[in-house]
Amino acid sequence: MRFYPTDLLLAVEHAEASLRTDPASALGHLLEESGWSELSVLFDSTALAAALDEALGGLSQFPWRPMTDTDDVWRHDPAGLVALDDDAAGPTLRGLLLAWALGNDVVLRTARPEPWEALIALLREAGVPLPGARTAPLDTPVDGARHIRVPDLVVEGDGPAADGELFVRAPRPGSAAIRIQGAPGLDGLPSPVAALDCRSPWFQELFTATYLAGTTLARARDDDPQRAARLDARLRYLVGRARRTPHYRDLPQVNGTADLVRLPILDKHTLEKVSLPRDRGLSSGALPSGEVLRSGASSGEPRYIVYSRTDWENMVREAIPLMRSLGVRNGDRVVNTLMGGGLYGGLITTSSELTRMPVEAYSAGQQITADLLLMLVRDFSANVLLGMPALILPLLREAKQLDPALRIEKVVYGGTPMTESDKQWLRTELGTEVISSILAANDGAQLGHQCAHMGRTLHHINDDYNLIEVVDDDGRPVPDGQSGHLLITSMQKFEGPLIRYRIGDVGRVSQRDCACGVSGRVLEYLGRSDGQIKVKAWTVHYGELLDALEKFQISQLQAEIQTCDGTETLIVRTEAPHELDPDALHAFLTGALPVLSHLQVFDDGLKVFELRVECHPEGALDRNPVSGKIKTVIDRRLD
Missing domain, CATH: 3.30.300.30 (ANL, C-terminal domain)
Structure with missing residues (x-):
C-alpha cells in the first residue's frame, strides 16, 4: 500500500486543532520540552505543505515528478523502515512527520514512550491512512532500518529572539545542526523550519528517486495499480482544504471518490454569489498569492477566479506534459494568439506554461495580424500556432492570400470546436501535420486534450487534475456513454475550490484504449448546456x-x-x-x-x-x- 503526504498533512491539521483546544496534551508537552515557544514555528501544516510541495516537485503529482525539459518522470519511493533516536523532542518530531510524509514505517527509540505513543494515536485520530509507527527502548537493534539523525536547528544571532522569530538555543553535544545566520522574522509567512529540513541532506535519506526514461506522467498514472487509492487521497485532501472556507465549512469528511455523490453540486449562480469581490465564501483566509482571472462573461456576469501560488504552479506542472501530448516539442517556435488582458486567462496561463518549456514563444495575443504572423514564420521560423478557431482561421486565410507559400506545421486550438472542413483546409493549403484541441476553462483550467490519435470532439481526461462527472438534469450520475451535464472537481485548486461544479457544458464519457498508449476515460465534448x-x-x-x-x-x-x-x-x-x-x-x-x-x-x-x-x-x-x-x-x- 502506498501512503500519500497529503494524508499526513490532514493528520497534522487534526493535531493542530486538538492542540488549540487542549494545550496540555501530549503534543503540547513535547512542544514545550522541545524549546519552541510557538506551535506555528515548528508544527505548522501550511509550512509543511509548502516545503513538501517544493521538495517533491508537487504534492499533487506525487509519487511522480514530471520533468520540464523531457517527457519523462521521476518516481519517489519510501526508504522503507526508518529508525529515529529520541535525543530531543524537536528533532524527533520533525523526523517522524517527514518520514511519515514519504510513506516510511518508523521506529522511535526512546526512554519515554508514553508521549510519543499518545502523539501517534492523536495523528491517527484524523482517520486517514498513515504508515506504521512504534516505540522501542533506546539502543534496541532495528534490523533493516535506515537510521536517520535529525539535526538541531540553531539560530546564530545577537541578543534574544524577538516575538515570532526562531527560538535560540545551543545544539546538543556532538549533534549536527542546521545553522541560521541571524534571527529572521516570519513577516506573515509560514515558519521556515520545514523548508530548511526539506532542503537538508537528511531529508534525502527518507526516499529513493528513480528516473523513468521514456515514461510520461500520463502513462505512469495509467499504469499505476493504485490509481483508485491515489484519487481517493487527492479528494480527501481537497475536501480537507476546502473546509477552511466559509462556503464549504460544513462539508462532510470523505474517504474517497465513492463519497463524491454525497457532496453538493456547485452551480454558477452560487459560485457567482460566494466568489470575490461579492463575497469571501470561497476564501481560506490564507496570505494572498498567485493570480486572479475573470471569466469571459459570455453567458452571464463575469466571475473572478482565484489561483493561489500553489494552484498556479499545479496548473503549469500539469499543462507541460499536456502540451507535449498536443504535439508541442522541444525547439518548437509557438505563436500564441489566445486572448489576454482584462484579467482573462487564455494568454497568461499558456504563456506561463510555454516559458517553462524548451520552446520559443511569441505572445502576440488577439492583436496578431497577418503581417506579424508572416514575419514570425519568415524571420523566426515559427512553426506552431496556438489560438481559437474564430480568430486564427480568418487570420490564416488572409496570410495565405498575402503569401501563398505559407506553411504552419502545427495548430493547437481551444475555446470553440473546429469543423472538419477547416481542418482539411489547414492540411491541404498550409501543410499542417498536427491539429489538436484542448478543452479549458478559466474556472478550472484544462479539462481535456487530444493526442495525435484523437479526432473530432474526443478528448483524454486527466482525473488527477479535473475529475469529471456526467449527470442528468437532476444531478444524478449517468452511465458511461450517456450524455449529460458536466461537473468538474478541481483536484489541485485549493484557493477558491471547485467541487462538483456544473460548468455549463454537456458531454459523454466512455472508456477507451488509445493508440498513444494511454487508456482510460475519454470525454466526447458536446458543447454548451445552453446550446x-x-x-x-x-x-x-x-x-x-x-x-x-x-x-x-x-x-x-x-x-x-x-x-x-x-x-x-x-x-x-x-x-x-x-x-x-x-x-x-x-x-x-x-x-x-x-x-x-x-x-x-x-x-x-x-x-x-x-x-x-x-x-x-x-x-x-x-x-x-x-x-x-x-x-x-x-x-x-x-x-
Whole structure:
C-alpha cells in the first residue's frame, strides 16, 4: 500500500486543532520540552505543505515528478523502515512527520514512550491512512532500518529572539545542526523550519528517486495499480482544504471518490454569489498569492477566479506534459494568439506554461495580424500556432492570400470546436501535420486534450487534475456513454475550490484504449448546456445544426431565437471563407431537420414559426471582447 503526504498533512491539521483546544496534551508537552515557544514555528501544516510541495516537485503529482525539459518522470519511493533516536523532542518530531510524509514505517527509540505513543494515536485520530509507527527502548537493534539523525536547528544571532522569530538555543553535544545566520522574522509567512529540513541532506535519506526514461506522467498514472487509492487521497485532501472556507465549512469528511455523490453540486449562480469581490465564501483566509482571472462573461456576469501560488504552479506542472501530448516539442517556435488582458486567462496561463518549456514563444495575443504572423514564420521560423478557431482561421486565410507559400506545421486550438472542413483546409493549403484541441476553462483550467490519435470532439481526461462527472438534469450520475451535464472537481485548486461544479457544458464519457498508449476515460465534448434550440415544442441541439451544415464547409455558426407577434423566428447565421447561398442553406436545413420546416401541429392559418438564414464572410459575427468567442445560441425570448 502506498501512503500519500497529503494524508499526513490532514493528520497534522487534526493535531493542530486538538492542540488549540487542549494545550496540555501530549503534543503540547513535547512542544514545550522541545524549546519552541510557538506551535506555528515548528508544527505548522501550511509550512509543511509548502516545503513538501517544493521538495517533491508537487504534492499533487506525487509519487511522480514530471520533468520540464523531457517527457519523462521521476518516481519517489519510501526508504522503507526508518529508525529515529529520541535525543530531543524537536528533532524527533520533525523526523517522524517527514518520514511519515514519504510513506516510511518508523521506529522511535526512546526512554519515554508514553508521549510519543499518545502523539501517534492523536495523528491517527484524523482517520486517514498513515504508515506504521512504534516505540522501542533506546539502543534496541532495528534490523533493516535506515537510521536517520535529525539535526538541531540553531539560530546564530545577537541578543534574544524577538516575538515570532526562531527560538535560540545551543545544539546538543556532538549533534549536527542546521545553522541560521541571524534571527529572521516570519513577516506573515509560514515558519521556515520545514523548508530548511526539506532542503537538508537528511531529508534525502527518507526516499529513493528513480528516473523513468521514456515514461510520461500520463502513462505512469495509467499504469499505476493504485490509481483508485491515489484519487481517493487527492479528494480527501481537497475536501480537507476546502473546509477552511466559509462556503464549504460544513462539508462532510470523505474517504474517497465513492463519497463524491454525497457532496453538493456547485452551480454558477452560487459560485457567482460566494466568489470575490461579492463575497469571501470561497476564501481560506490564507496570505494572498498567485493570480486572479475573470471569466469571459459570455453567458452571464463575469466571475473572478482565484489561483493561489500553489494552484498556479499545479496548473503549469500539469499543462507541460499536456502540451507535449498536443504535439508541442522541444525547439518548437509557438505563436500564441489566445486572448489576454482584462484579467482573462487564455494568454497568461499558456504563456506561463510555454516559458517553462524548451520552446520559443511569441505572445502576440488577439492583436496578431497577418503581417506579424508572416514575419514570425519568415524571420523566426515559427512553426506552431496556438489560438481559437474564430480568430486564427480568418487570420490564416488572409496570410495565405498575402503569401501563398505559407506553411504552419502545427495548430493547437481551444475555446470553440473546429469543423472538419477547416481542418482539411489547414492540411491541404498550409501543410499542417498536427491539429489538436484542448478543452479549458478559466474556472478550472484544462479539462481535456487530444493526442495525435484523437479526432473530432474526443478528448483524454486527466482525473488527477479535473475529475469529471456526467449527470442528468437532476444531478444524478449517468452511465458511461450517456450524455449529460458536466461537473468538474478541481483536484489541485485549493484557493477558491471547485467541487462538483456544473460548468455549463454537456458531454459523454466512455472508456477507451488509445493508440498513444494511454487508456482510460475519454470525454466526447458536446458543447454548451445552453446550446439547446427549443422551437415548436421540439428541441434541436446546436451540434446537430453544425453537423448538418458540414457539407457547406462553414467555419462558425450562430443561432438566435426571437418572438414577434406570436411568431417564433430562428435566425441561423454562418461564417465561411467562401460565398454561400442563404436560400440553398434554408432549403437544405428544412429537409435535413424537419423540425425547422413550416410543418406544424397547430392551425395552418397561424404562422408560429419562421426560419431565416444569413451567410456572412469570416470574421463578420460579433466576438466577445474579453474571450474572443462567438455566442453560439442567443435566446431573445429570455430577455
